[in-house]
Amino acid sequence: MKTDHLIHALTKDLPDGPQTEGRLSAARLVAALLLSGLFVTAMILFFLAPSPHLAHGPNLTTAVTLMAALALTICAFRLSLLMQRPDARIRLGILAWPILLLLVGVAIELTLHPASTWTGRLIGENPLGCFLLVSGLSVPILIAALGVLRQGAPVEPGLQGAMAGLLSGGVTSMLYVLHCPEPSLLYIAAWHVPAVLVVSFIGAKLGGRWLRW
Amino acid sequence: MRSANRGDADAYARLLSDVARVLRRVIASDSVRLNLGSSDVEDVLQDALLAIHLKRHTWDEARPIVPWLRAIAHYKVLDHARRSRRRVTVPVESVAEIIPTPQPEPGLPASTGRFLEMLPRRQREVVEALALDGASIREAAQRLKMSEGAVRVALHRGLAALAAKFGGSE
Missing domain, CATH: 1.10.1740 (Rna Polymerase Sigma Factor; Chain: A)
Structure with missing residues (x-):
């Protein structure tokens, strides 16, 4: 086919009025996260025991976990949307905020508790279960996010996928506070963070395949 | 734009x-x-x-x-x-x-021609009518005995499918 012919066909494919398609990718991404997040919340509430800490109001661990997860979610959300544009300049620096928050929380915890308890806090009771649950529960959210992000034009599909992984990991980490029985930020840093990174890696692999355009 | x-x-x-x-x-x-x-x-x-x-x-x-x-x-x-x-x-x-x-415009047919043949029949006919024959939406609709809306849909899907073929072609 000649290029001029292709151009002719393309101009015929304009909608009559102003186009609305694809405009609201922020709203769509929020909707996808809410729906899949609701699904994951239902899974947690139905199949997992509620966290024993919820009854006593927020403690240091849940508060810092929530804050760091929220910060991660916001940063990854912003970056994910930015990457949808091929001409965007991506600065990954803001991802330092959630890490910083968590590290400050860990530092506070370490000063509050004697060193003899640190190992117990680090290992917790079921670290592998936590790791697998957080990464597993993130997958539906990751899939939903990738479904929306397919509309975009990321010049680095793998990176876009990794960012979607961080985003879904952040959302899951917020929801997982509903269940997590461990009282320690040291534990969160040691087991949740790798889980989020694994999800990000899965996202990068999937993104490299699904987000090409 | x-x-x-x-x-x-x-x-x-x-x-x-x-x-x-x-x-x-x-x-x-x-x-x-x-x-x-x-x-x-x-x-x-x-x-x-x-x-x-x-x-x-x-x-x-x-x-x-x-x-x-x-x-x-x-x-x-x-x-x-x-x-x-x-x-x-x-x-x-x-x-x-x-x-x-x-x-200015090489006469060589690009891969789109080859990909075009891989599209479903309706989409191919619509894209061909509009691209190769330079028809308007209405002419294409009359010629192919489709509604104008159906032509638009087939065109859009056909173009998206062409783009996907580019992405997947070896």
Whole structure:
């Protein structure tokens, strides 16, 4: 086919009025996260025991976990949307905020508790279960996010996928506070963070395949 | 492009022809750097034009359009280079032969022709009627005995499928 012919066909494919398609990718991404997040919340509430800490109001661990997860979610959300544009300049620096928050929380915890308890806090009771649950529960959210992000034009599909992984990991980490029985930020840093990174890696692999355009 | 986003087809046609002319040169020089054959240039260009069309919502109207166009072209050149590296190539041409002479519109049929034959019949007929025969939506609808709405849908799906074929082609 000649290029001029292709151009002719393309101009015929304009909608009559102003186009609305694809405009609201922020709203769509929020909707996808809410729906899949609701699904994951239902899974947690139905199949997992509620966290024993919820009854006593927020403690240091849940508060810092929530804050760091929220910060991660916001940063990854912003970056994910930015990457949808091929001409965007991506600065990954803001991802330092959630890490910083968590590290400050860990530092506070370490000063509050004697060193003899640190190992117990680090290992917790079921670290592998936590790791697998957080990464597993993130997958539906990751899939939903990738479904929306397919509309975009990321010049680095793998990176876009990794960012979607961080985003879904952040959302899951917020929801997982509903269940997590461990009282320690040291534990969160040691087991949740790798889980989020694994999800990000899965996202990068999937993104490299699904987000090409 | 702003006019095109409001539905102005004439402005859109002018924009795409201008863009095609500039991008053909840009892609040609990129292709030389990446050791792509000159026959690939028109392929990459058509792929880029399809992407510009199908991804036009990713351009922010408040920002300059040239960096956006360049980013798409660059991505498509790299994408083709990545794929052609995997394909077994026989490097027979010397660099001097590869350097493309800028042509207004090479008569060579690009891969779109081949991909077109892989589309479902309805989509292929609609794209052919509009692209090759230069028909309008209404003429195509009459000729193919479809409603105008169905022609629009088939055209849009056909173009999206063409773009996908570019993405998946070896």
